[in-house]
Amino acid sequence: MLEWKYLGMSAIRRRILPESGSAAEEWLPEGDRLRAADTGVDREMDRLMGRAIAATDSPLVVDAWLQPWLCADPGAVRVWLESSFPSRVAKAQVSRLRSGARASPLTRREIAAKDAFSVAHFRRVHGVRFGPDPELFDLIVDNSAFISRPTVESSDRGIAGFGPVLYELVTGLLHDR
Template structure:
């Protein structure tokens, strides 16, 4: 079975998708890398949104590149097993069986993660927050127009909704590394639980152990997830 990660900008989906793929011995597919291939842009995926943001958004304006991205990801998901996908829409558009995972992360924590993740650029914390907002709004509008779901509020499709907002309290690498180290085992255990289809008692146990991190597991809501602004969903 495959696993599809999703989340807003700088939620940590790329970091944890890569970690999980390595831990499980799965292949890894990055939607950003596929998009850059479609757009024929020679830039590393980790630097693309910092260095070529305006160029990428302009090239995606008519939706054709996004439609091609969805087509390629669906084709890959249908032809592969044991693959972790780092993507926006695949969790919504792919048919079963697939484990669908959303990482919930509030705006302040995502701005901090964006700041820490920079390699060549040096955006300020407010600039990182603005970049996350702009990118998320663009992606939300595109997915709502093309696929009919709201990236900020719709969580019904996900088997797992996990939260890491509280794990990176300051914008420095040491704190980020501690947050990643704390969150990675939660991701691993929750995904393994769904891959192995355990007794419901095991899902209850995981929810109790990781009360702050597990919002939903196995399509059971344990508390109110939040929208893109960190507010409780109605």
């Protein structure tokens, strides 16, 4: 919809920490264990993301949890995509299905552990309170209702429905600046 270039931290993370996930498994707990043991890993990933951002002069969608806190560009639009825990579990199951893997009963526990780790780790490494801070984010948008069931078809419908909503919000904000 926005037709902007996409930069995602997941690709950088997989390059720096191959044990942290793959194209089939977006995130694996081993990655968090390695990041906890060596906080320099996060700093290197952030450095590489910053370099990738600086290397382009076209509009970007940056998909990296910490970038809203790290980005110094006053023109950046900071968007928090809020998702309920059940909707995030459904999304994770769909990601597994898309990659050819089967749904996992461990997903709920893994997401809860990932959330707890991320909040504590970002506070420890970067001193930020990770969450939807209205003082930092230009938009906080809840997309929980857009995937009604953990199926690829439901996800595709949700993405198709949410895309125009997000587009209107972002372009409206940019128009008002």
